[in-house]
């Protein structure tokens with residue numbers, strides 16, 4: 001059975017409101033939504049956002065992974081996203097040859113114009129199924145779970161959702177997280193995956209519960225810890241603590257700051273990275 005992470009449950013804070021940059025249909029930029037998702041993203045070098053749309057989660061990440069690949073099938077949307085972010089837009093084959101397998105381009109963000117299915121194809125696994133890779137996957141909602149009549153230029157049929165899940169569960173190394181409205185297909189196919197839920201508000205103002213399924217344990221460290229906290233109140237308390245600590249630190253002589261940094265660094269490394 002898919003398990004509901006209790007901590008994640010606590011993070012299903014009050015459904016947030018959409019701001020102007022979050023108005024993309026099905027976008028994940030609402031308060032409470034992006035907080036929950038980013039607080040589940042482990043440290044990674046390669047970040048994949050499949051079904052990128054407006055790439056709300058990528059945009060909200062304050063600490064970006066070294067390489068980010070935002071995959072969108074709708075050509076105009078891919079171009080718009082690339083222009084808006086000021087990053088290149090390439091087809092997946094070009095990315096595979098020149099970025100994943102080559103030395104022409106290295107770190108950076110790439111909008112990948114193409115189908116998520118082309119990326120996930122078994123032949124390409126060696127390039128993408130890596131321990132240090134993370135996939136955030138936000139496919140169009142299954143048609144039967146929607147209350148709205150809005151449609152994307154490219155939708156997924158139920159059989160394509162099933163195919164997607166069948167492929168995802170065969171990945172061996174990469175960490176993956178996928179969102180959906182609650183439904184039997186995901187519940188059944190991803191029964192071995194961990195699940196947290198959160199609330200989102202549709203364009204018509206309806207509050208809906210969404211599920212985020214993950215194939216990895218709850219991460220101790222995060223790619224971007226800036227939003228850490230189970231809810232708004234907890235995040236505010238942590239922010240206040242950070243400001244207080246920083247103020248005290250800044251008032252110390254430089255050499256005292258230096259030795260404290262060394263000791264903190266060693267403690268952190270011994271505890272979390274050498275374990």
Ligand SMILES: C[S@@+](CC[C@H](N)C(=O)[O-])C[C@H]1O[C@@H](n2cnc3c(N)ncnc32)[C@H](O)[C@@H]1O
Nearest residue numbers: 026027028051053054055056073115116138154
């Ligand atoms: C739910 S929206 C993504 C919203 C996005 N997470 C955000 O926050 O802005 C789904 C997107 O997937 C795109 N899409 C549909 N089928 C696709 C496919 N096979 N491969 C890649 N993108 C696809 C749609 O064009 C749409 O932009």
